[in-house]
Amino acid sequence: MTNKSIFVNLPVKDLPRSRAFFSNLGYAFNEQFSDETGACLVISESIYAMLLTHEKFQGFMPKGNSLVDAKKSTEVLIALSCESREEVDELVARALSAGGSTFNEPQEHGFMYGRDFQDLDGHVWEVFWMDPGFVNKA
Known part of the structure; x- marks a missing residue:
């Protein structure tokens, strides 16, 4: 098996504030995969962190599971x-x-x-x- 990329999904309370934080660290975002519920933080050519609002993140979890x-x-x-x-x-x-x-x-x-x-x-x-x-x- 060959994995080509990694996407780490992280829940964030305040998406605009989190975007500003990581921008201050020198990172960019892929706007093609970003909207008001999530932002694709580009760490390298093959490593990304999806910063997701709590609501968006919970949509990927089974019911009854908590953050x-x-x-x-x-x-x-x-x-x-x-x-x-x-x-x-x-x-x-x-x-x-x-x-x-x-x-x-x-x-x-x-x-x-x-x-x-x-x-x-x-x-x-x-x-x-x-x-x-x-x-x-x-």
């Missing part, structure tokens, strides 16, 4: 790789200045460095850099 409040319970950890340690720090700094919050202490492992933040709805985004030389040795 998790990501500010109270961790539902998912979304990890994004960066090209450098500096890019990690820069992206997290932009997230914090746009209204996000820290989730955990920075992680230093020598060959890998990571930090994380919570977006406006509490979804956790782990941002990391891994030494390419280490990856090639594995």
Whole structure:
């Protein structure tokens, strides 16, 4: 099996505010797949996050199933790789200045460095850099 893309669906309370948050981080949206109930956040050429209003998100769930409040319970950890340690720090700094919050202490492992933040709805985004030389040795 070959998967070509990933679409992560995330419920958001205030779609315009979430769009502004991720725009402040430097991300763009695919307007072809966006409307007043959802926005297609472009993370890379093959990775997307669908930011969906609670009502839209619940439309994909079986009846009786409820949304998790990501500010109270961790539902998912979304990890994004960066090209450098500096890019990690820069992206997290932009997230914090746009209204996000820290989730955990920075992680230093020598060959890998990571930090994380919570977006406006509490979804956790782990941002990391891994030494390419280490990856090639594995």
